[in-house]
Amino acid sequence: MTKRRVFVRGVGAYTPLGGTWPTTVAELVTGATAIRPITRFDASGFPCRVAAAIETPFPDEDRRLPYTRFAAREAWEMARLTVEPARLGVFLGAESGRCHWTTALGLARAGRGPNNTFDHERFAREAPAFADRIDASVISPSAVAAALALEYGAHGPVETVSLACASGSAAIVEAARAIRLGQCDVALCGGVGADVDPLMLAGFGLLSILSARGISCPFDAHRDGFIIGEGAAMLVLSAERGGAQVELAGIGRSLDAHHLTAPDPEGDGAARAMVAALHDAGDPVIGYVQAHGTSTPLNDRIEVGAIKRALGAGVTAAHVSSSKGALGHWIAGAGALGALYAWQAVNAGTVLPTAGLEHPDPTCDVAHVMGRALAKDVDAAIANAFAFGGANSCLVLRRAT
Amino acid sequence: MRPVAIARTAALSAFGAGARGLGRALVECAALPGLPAETPLANPRARKMMSPAAYLAARCLVDLLGDAGWTDGRERIGYYLGVGASAGSLDDFMALLEESLVDGAYSLERFGQRGLAACNPLLAFQLMNNFTLCHGAILEGLGGPNSAVFSRGAGTIAAFGEAVYAVASGECERAVTGGADAPRHPATVEELARDGFLARGLVPEDGAGLIALEVAIGGEIVVEGCGVASGRGRPFADAMNDAVATARFGEQVQLVVIAPWGPPAADALHSWTAARCPGARVVSTAPLGESLAASAALAVIAAADLLERSQRALVLTLGVDGDPGAVVLARGVA
16 A cells, blocks of 8 residues: 655744744854853752753743744745645644743642651642642643644644654654544644753753753763753645655654663664664665754764664765754754754755764764755755653655655 | 454553453443552562553553563564653652742752752653653563653544554554553642532543554454544534544444543533444443543453454543544454
């Protein structure tokens, strides 16, 4: 059975470097970075005090919906298509939204019993006062996709993928699958991350995976951790080609089944996901790899090994870069941002650089894109997304013919 | 595309542990005899890092894989799960809170400087939604294609559909799917109360349901289709009609298992069923309470338990998200 093809009809982004994807690209091609000291709240006590944050007029609200709304609108306007409500689906990579940190701590305080243990009766008595500040229709992981479905009149499948750092990529995979299966004809899909806040700084700080130096420099010999970023990246996928120059040709997923935070040292799971996506796309020659490239010592070295294994001799034809040097790690939105980098390479021949990369680690010996963007004719590109817990998701974008 | 069959099921619910007999227990409102209360995990220390939902999923996975005899090739088995918002230990939040106070007031500086150190460093592993899937996958060595779909009902049917497609398309030969959730967590109870669900009859119950899928050979329960639809801003019946159309529902069913979040959803599902499936036997999962991401999976398991030869069953779900889901199963139907 021939599977339906899936075309990229529109893309959009809301990032710390620009309100649209083109304005963001205009900055990215120069090697600019959005990583700055955190000013949204007092970060002086935290182990990492920088982030790629969006200057926002709504710092105390859940920011996922406004970010996604901007990106979706841009992608939708670019797509210029009409679709029956029942044939439109929404697929989004997102984690839980955030209440104000004082509300979270207030909830914890509501249950504080003798000797600092949890008192259920006290919690039941006092928590409602705080719960009133937490609207599940706003902070639930599915709230953003639900709101988009309402705004775009989507009556087809509406899905929220919560797969940590692979969420955005996996949501695009689900959208492509739904189109291939005929469950919808058009999909609004992508991912959002809005994690520059005290609770996430605390959470990732607990894992000791943020850069102590405050620098994101994927594949650099001096890398020491990642920097949190935020934003939304959205795509409109369609079974009809229209004017699309790029198609989503391959999807692949795997689990490391190895460790909660560390990647499989052999990169086996990552390589399997890449191979699956390449095979699904008909094993095209890959000219560009948008790496997961977190700037952590382990990930980058292991990922390069996996890239070499998956591409084999074809690795010599591929340039490699990571979005996280310029825009930080968007967590649930990262995989979707990676898809836009890959789309940019195939659609416009613009291979965006790895900001912050100055001294490539000898163990990461692939053809890096450093400094400024590279002009290159790219027929096919692969975008990687690897999550805590070992879930891997890969997308192959190819020039539509 | 290859036909896909249900190979085995496993469940942990308000009725006890076990999937066989779950359907009949629902009809009779009886507890199951159950499996041993504590199925040992491959790595018992991992328990400390798990949220309640992750533990339920991992325990269920041990039972399922053991029952199915899937001991080899686990690195190629797919795993697709509907997951809720995992919740960490409130004792950990308490420790974090205690260190964040200066003269009784919150201090962000102290929160960063001391709150982190006071917190269990394993807290993060309890909070991420996808870890409900990943803990079990790591313990049991599942390495195939996967997804963690956030679910308040229909997301679990979406995950189920992903798994069916993965096996049908040859992406993997075997897959595990289902859902796990722990809505009795105090914070979730407060959320459900705030949104009015408790007042309208929702009874939160922790639960997990897992289903092993493989290529059908013949005689087993075959998955004929599944579908979800957006229920926001439109009549329920229209949304459900879209979901069952996607599931390729063809009117001829002898059994309908409904999974309503509470009485209002049950009324809606009963009305739809009476209109579209007259004469079908209707069984509700309501006696199990509402397990959010697990409810739809438990309904599929109950349907598989009750489905007799030459019969077709329709599973209908309506969770608190308002999105309907549908699954069509058949046993020995040409």
